[in-house]
Every structure is written in C-alpha cells, then in structure tokens.
Amino acid sequence: MKNRIVTISRQFGSGGRTIGRMVAEKLGIPCYDHELIEKIAEESGFAKEYVQDKSEDATYGSRFINAFLSSRVYDGLSPQDYLWSVQSKVILDLAQKGPCVIVGRCADYILRNTADCLRVFIHADFEKRAERIVKLYGETDDSPEKRLREKDKRRSVYYHFYTEMEWGDACNYDIALDSGVFGIEKCVELIAGLY
C-alpha cells in the first residue's frame, strides 16, 4: 500500500511551513522541511547553504548560462540538475518509509506516481505576507514587496523548469487555501481533517 503523504507547496511568507509542522504534529507523523536540506546536503556533498539556496528556487539569470559557467559536472549533470536528482531520490526514499508531511521542493510532482499524496498549496495576499516576512526575518535593504516578488518568481521558474507545470495553478493541487483569509489554525484543521 502506498504511504499517505501531505505535500505543502507555498508562497513565500504565507505560513505554509508553519502549517506543515502543525499538521504533522496533529497527525502524529514527521514533517520534513529543514531536515530535507540536511539529508540532501549529506547525500549530495553540497553545503547546506548551497542546498537551501538552490533546491527550490531558480538562480538569477539563465540556468543554462549558470550551467555553462559551471566547470564541474556531477554524474554528467550540471550542479543544479545533480541536486534535483539527489533531492528526488531523498524525497522518494522518505515517502517509502512512512506517512509524513513534506514542505516544498516539488514533492507533489516528485511523488506523483509513487505515493498517495494530499497535495496542498498555501498562499496569501501581498500585504499579509509582507507583514509576516518582516516579523519573521526582519527588515532588509530590499522592500518586503521586492523580496516577495523575487522569491515567488524564483520558485515559480524552478517549479516550471523541473515539472513543466505551473506553480500555483489550482489544478495541480487537491486543495489550495488562502492562509491570510482563514488563518493558520483553520488551515491546519482543514488539512488534517482531509488527510
């Protein structure tokens, strides 16, 4: 029997990560988010910081140029494609082990044929997300709007490149929720209730 997995894709600042943790806690199953980065770093040999930066966001500029500029190849792959292959393997292995929540990293796509997934997308409006990232990560030289736009863009490009699907297209998820409208607690309750 396929394991039941909750995959959570989320807009930056929407609280998707927190929702993932709380859903996992409520269901008594593990949640993989930062743990995923550590596992991928371990298996790939890349630094955690590199994995964190590259494992779900497109790099600035063309990925093709980045790949061209990169002199090293890993198993004949560009660093990012190699990272993608390790990441896919890590996520597939975790899904084999038992039920869990996986936050981000295209897990919905990676597990499309091998696990019984509840595919969730969490979003919120600009204002609510801006407030949240300033509260969580502090102010920077860039405006919250710029940070949100850039992060969303990078995530969306990355997702599209590896999955050929549109990030945030409702049809790619079983349920999509506006955490700004319903609040974190209600989203957790809804998702855990559907599991």
Add this chain to the structure above:
Amino acid sequence: MKNRIVTISRQFGSGGRTIGRMVAEKLGIPCYDHELIEKIAEESGFAKEYVQDKSEDATYGSRFINAFLSSRVYDGLSPQDYLWSVQSKVILDLAQKGPCVIVGRCADYILRNTADCLRVFIHADFEKRAERIVKLYGETDDSPEKRLREKDKRRSVYYHFYTEMEWGDACNYDIALDSGVFGIEKCVELIAGLY
C-alpha cells in the same frame, strides 16, 4: 455591513454548479446560476441562448474581430461588452439584496470591492470530468476531451479578458478544491463550513 456571498468558479464538468446548489441549500440562501442568465437576458434584451453562450465564454476567433464584424452597438459598446456591463450590474444588484451563492460569470471579480465573498474554485482531472459531462450532457461528435479543452479555453480567455487575472490561479480564490479527489458532498461540507 457587506453581504456574505459565495462565488463559485469551476472547470467544465467539475460539478461546481451542483456544489453551488447544494451549498446554498445547506446554508438556506439562494443560488444564482441559470436564474442569472434569465435576469441578464431580461435586462439586456438579448435572447437567453445568446446570454448563455456569451456570458462567460470567449467566442471563437478574436473578440476584436467579432466586435468589428458586429454592426450594432449598444450604448456605444460591442454586444459582448454590453453584455458584460449588464451582467456586472445584475450581479452587483443581487449581492446588495442579501447573502447568496453565485455560480460562474466572474462574480468573484465583479464583487471584489463590494461584497464579503468566499471565493471558491472547483476543478477535477480530465478523466473524472469527461465521465461527468458524458453522463450529464450525453455524447456528441466531439470527444469529451475536445469538449473539455475548448470550454476551459473559452472560459479562461473570457475571464482573463475582463478581469486581467488568470482563471484557475489558486491565488485568486480563498479555497480551491479538486472535486474528483474529495467528492461533491465533501466539497459542499467544506465550503458551507467555511462560510
């Protein structure tokens, strides 16, 4: 105080209309779907069939060409733009009257500033929708796949033209649900529960 309205956008064959009716029944409020066509036909002077065909789907070919070819103008507008203006007015009036469910016709966009909306999007995978439209509307010379693709395309183009937003983009809705995954009853329960 703003009236509480449920707007339901839906893919063709996803059961969104049925869900709308059942939510309204559960909440004890009116549901406007076919009734909307009658009201718009009455106010605009167009035939019901014309309203049904043009009130949420783009016509084949370029709308600009259609508008160019159309010799009559209504209040200085093309027939479709005139229909849009009447439709907007009808929907705004209904939302003033009291709480209700409105199915389709860009009501989420039309009411964005004037009502307290629970904006819902209902979708399902191709297979489930194909099965549903054949059961509901029978076979035609075109394959169910072709019928679904064309209807989705027309709805999406229409929505984008009048709202400048992407139809089916999760971010445009408070909640988006896959009725094929959860079933009609569960969707009704979730939406009514969130109202």
